Amino acid sequence: MSDRTTVPIETPVLEHPAMRALRRLWSRCGESMEIETLKQKSRTAVYRLTGVGSGKSAVIAKRCLPDTAWVERTVYEEILPCLPIRSLQYYGFVDDEREQVCWLFLEDAGKARYSALTPEHRALAAQWFAFAHTCAAPIVAGIRLPDRGPSHYLAHLQFARNTLRSSLSIPSLSGDELATLQAIIAQCDLLELRWNRLAACCDAIPSTLVHGDFQPKNARVRSGPEGMVIFLLDWEHAGRGGPAPDLADLDLTAYWPVARESWRGVDIGAIKRLAIVGKIFRWLAAVSWEGASLLPRYEERPIRRMRYYHDQLAAAIKELQ
Structure with missing residues (x-):
């Protein structure tokens, strides 16, 4: 590139x-x-x-x-x-x-990237998504969009697991690398058994517009007379579903005061659980995308990332327990 x-x-x-x-x-x-x-x-x-x-x-x-x-x-x-x-x-x-x-x-949104290390940026993103999620729910109900609910991420899980199982036969994998792939496969098995629980967390919030790939490279901030503004880019992974994937990296203390005005029957505990589910969804998608790079030949870079994805999935699974 x-x-x-x-x-x-x-x-x-x-x-x-x-x-x-x-x-x-x-x-x-x-x-x-x-x-x-x-x-x-x-x-x-x-x-x-x-x-x-x-x-x-x-x-x-x-x-x-x-x-x-x-x-x-x-x-x-x-x-x-x-x-x-x-x-x-x-x-x-x-x-x-x-x-x-x-x-x-x-x-042109400009060149100033969103930074997750900047509190003002994090608050701005959280408030933007809170308005987007609550206000878009009735709009997307009548619009054709891809499904980005639990079934979409279950498909990612199943694809990732099948790909990793096929990758176990790569002769150049070291013992540690094989162990990493086997550990992720075991995580996928565990999560599939608990999938109804994850889906139930999503059912607590109305389906709405989901960006699906919120990260610093997909957001810009701009300062002007009206203050700081955030712009979300790259909506190709967007769709309709619970907001879990977008909540994964948001400041929930800034998100909740806006969202609760529309979601009267929802408490902050449900939002926190949904954010953890969102982390699991996002890491499963990452494993799915990266796993495709392992076949038909071994590549070192995806393997290194798999170790990181395993650790992140393990942390999210532990949070949900």
Whole structure:
């Protein structure tokens, strides 16, 4: 993946795929002074197009695969505008059928990342999600979104376990590495036996909009005359379900005072249990995603991460007991 490269002014930026897509949306848009590559893989990418927005502001162009683009489009078009909280301005969507990709065009949230080590950031994120979760519940009820409830994460558990079982036959694994994979498989077995208990924790809260991948790289903060504002990015893992996955890393002392105004029948104990369940869900998803990298060949990096995931799952399981 390349990161933060710039196309110089003298290059024909109007021929860049992001600019071609933007001109389908805005036929009279000006020429970008430069194009900064923020992320790039084989078929997906994120670019910053400077000077093409209102007042010569920058526009973010996100090239997505159709399988996830529709989710983000739904969130930006049908849900976020209905919520009483700040979100990125959404400029539009372009379907490039020839290249089999889609483009989303968004306000540039800036370069200041959210930091979980900054108390003001943590409080801001918690309050943002509290408003989003409570206000989005009636909205998403009638909108097509992927399921992000317990069954989604049970599928992650089962996929992860099957992948790790297959990985046990990799001849280059050391004894310690085999032990780590076997320990995670045992954790999956234990959690599957207790899955009804995890699902019951989720049933205590109404289904709502779930981001599903809240972490520092997917949030930006901006300071202005009205104070500090947070913007959530990358909604491709979003869907409808209990808010457990989003609660995993939030400051619940800042979340609860907002959420309790809408969830009158819910106590702080239920929110704390749901946050622990969210940690389990998130770590199972991480094992599932990382496990796919172990096959068909051994790679050291996923194995190192598996040790960390095992420890985090163990801590969350202990918390829930």
